[in-house]
Amino acid sequence: MAGTTGLSTCPDVAAYYSDAFKSLNVAGISTTAWDRSIPWTDVKIDIDQNQPITASIQWRGKSSGHDFVIYGYYEDGVYKNVSYMDPWPTSAMWNWMPYSDFVSNESFYWKWTFMNNARR
Incomplete structure (x- = not known):
């Protein structure tokens, strides 16, 4: 792969939706893919079933993006927060x-959502 950014050895090369889907499947993760974000209620359902969510984001003004893993949430009637893991080295x-x-x-x-959820 071409190029690196800063001190990171992570290539700054855009992947496609299908690349992420294939990578999850190669890793043995059966996933359902959506070409959008998912509603708050679905976040809660999946996390309550111990199924983390891969959220692929698109940087504004760029063709590239990044993946985060949503592993938790907090809700108290006023606040709705997601807890997520960012694998970027820095x-x-x-x-x-x-x-x-x-x-x-x-x-x-x-932009995209990958969920380990057989109920869909």
Whole structure:
């Protein structure tokens, strides 16, 4: 693969939806793919069933993106937050963000979803 960024050895090369889907399947993960974000209720259902969600984001103004893994949520009647893991080598690994900001903010928007969920 071409190119690296900064001190990272991670290639800064865009992948396609089908590449991510194939990678999950090669890793032995049976997944359902959506070409959009998923509603808050689906986030809660999947996490409550111990099924993390791969959220692929698109950087605003760029053709590239990144993957996060949603592994938890918090809701108290006022706040709806997702807990997510960021595998980028120079980023904090464990993070949280308000769900609405995770779906869309000034830096990125949630473009694709991969879920380990046989119920769909």
